[in-house]
Amino acid sequence: MTMRSQQRTGRRYLAGLVIVFALVFFVVGTVGPAHRSPFYLAIVPVPAAIAAFLGWRAWNSKERSAVFSAAALVLLLVVLVFSHLLPRSHG
Numbered sequence: 001m002t003m004r005s006q007q008r009t010g011r012r013y014l015a016g017l018v019i020v021f022a023l024v025f026f027v028v029g030t031v032g033p034a035h036r037s038p039f040y041l042a043i044v045p046v047p048a049a050i051a052a053f054l055g056w057r058a059w060n061s062k063e064r065s066a067v068f069s070a071a072a073l074v075l076l077l078v079v080l081v082f083s084h085l086l087p088r089s090h091g
Contacts, residue, residue, distance in 0.1 A: 018055035
């Protein structure tokens, strides 16, 4: 295996993890308490779809794969952190 093919394999592995994390983020957000939030659409399905799309772009990209993967992971992390600052619905 050449160095270039090893790098491509690593980038694909990272992109695959991003897609899996986006799906897990969506499932946990839908099953968990976030589905009762009035901000549900903004904090679960939209960021998960964007992250999955970025992961797909990373999977198909040759030059900017790491950039797409990193952007998707940062997006999910930022949404996760800031979603804890939103007001909670009691009910």
